[in-house]
Amino acid sequence: MNTKKLIGKTVLIVEDDPKIRNLLKIYLLNEGYEVMEAVDGLDAKNKIEDFDPCILILDLMLPKISGEEICKWVREDLNSMMPIIMLTAKATENNRIQGFKLGADDYVVKPFSPGELMGRIEAVLRRTASRCGKISFSGFTxxxxxxxxWIDGTKLELTHFEFKLIHTFMQHPDQVLSREQILNLIYDNHEKAVSDRTIDVHIKHLREKIKAHSSKEYIQTVRGMGYKFVGL
Structure with a gap:
């Protein structure tokens, strides 16, 4: 199994068929993506607003709100360029043309090969890389x-250095970083303006701000070694 973590690659699967949803989830997790699921159009809208996923795999025939309406809402109301791959049994040329007019980046017809879909996801993400300039893990974006x-849709008020700290941690998920490594990653060696021990104070403040909005311990202390950002 592929154990790599793809930074910033959070996929939201919007599909009411649990068999298809679970199959896609298995493939995506195996490829290192973080996966979120929505079972209908309303659930999808809520998760898109709260978590701002990196790419949307969108079934068109959904309960409550159709996939076409979701796509139009993302493009027009949210004014978002979030990559969207439509997943549908609607196979005619007119259906595909309409999907692209609504703003889809790709259009996959059921039944489909999961392997082919993984390839299409990679291709879309390469083409749209500039749209997804974010890092996301377990509700922390x-x-x-x-x-x-942001944590679960709530914006954190961070100082400039706190933001640099969390950015550094999230670029190295599940990796133990010493204080010296953290400083080297934040600054060029000749530009260091913060001592090793001052890092502890900044991390303490950062943890307090995170704790106000989440019970998850994202930044863990590894005794005698340093700190680790836990992505899952």
Whole structure:
């Protein structure tokens, strides 16, 4: 099994068929993606608003709100360029043309090969890399271009150094970093302006801000070694 973690690659599967949803989840997890699931259109809207996934795998024939409506809402109401792959039994050329007009980046017809879909996901993400300039793990999302950090839809108010810290941790998930390594990753060696022990104070403050919005211990202390960001 592939154990790599693809930074910033959170996939939201919107599919009401549990067999298809579970099959896709197995393949995506095996490829290192973080996976979220929605069982209908309303569930999808809520998860898109709360978690801002990196790519959307969207069935069109959904309960409550159709996939076409979701796609139109993402593009027009949210004004989002989130990559979208439509997954549907609608196989005519007109259906595909309509899907692309609504703003889909790719269109996959059922029944499909999971392996082919994984290839299409990779291709779409390569083409749209500039749209997904964020890192996301288990409800914690960082948007470096905007300097924003979010937990479960709530924006954290971080200092400049705290943001640099969490950005560094999230770029190295599940990896123990010493204080010296953290400083080297944040600064060029000749630009260090923070001592090793000052790191502890900043991490303490960062943890307090995270704890106010989540019970998950994202930043763990590894005794005698340093700190580790736990992504899952």
């Amino acid at each position: 960082l948007k470096p271009a905007k300097g924003e950090a």
